[in-house]
Amino acid sequence: MSTVLDIMTFFAVLTGAFFFLAGTVGLLRFPDTLSRLHALTKADNLGLGLVVFGLLPQAGGVSAGLKLVCIWLLVLLASATVSQLIARAARQHHARA
């Protein structure tokens, strides 16, 4: 059972790390601000989500696992809000330029 959980952790964390790679590459390579914002939210939502999912079997107990999930939910909420705010700031900047 423990081996199965370890394998789950392994693949989830690996996939999460891949999404952080994708977020960074997108942030550096995409042509304009809004598409870079699109790349950033991949790292926020999927990358951190998969990392948290992978860490759940390693957490001490149910409450520790719930805390990890709560952190992910906070980041999801913050990232959704913040990406709207950044997009509005970028649009205003674009309109002014």
Next chain:
Amino acid sequence: MSDFLLAAAGFVLLMVAVGLLRILHGPAEADRMMAAQLLGSGGTAALLLAGAARIPAMVDVALTLALLAAFATVTFVISGSGSRSDANLAGG
């Protein structure tokens, strides 16, 4: 497993550090803020990966970083939009 998680934390931190190049290049201030936002979420992931299984307090550190990253960007948007859109913000 502990070594693997530590290596994954190192990899995520490396990705965040490479992403910070966007702060150097810009061009818009929103782009720079996005790299800082990536530091917030990536740093949260790295802290969780490095410490969550061994040191329970690291989860609180990660939580604080995630919270501060969100507030940092909100502050950027409010200060960046300047007096021109203060009425806009007050009006919702």
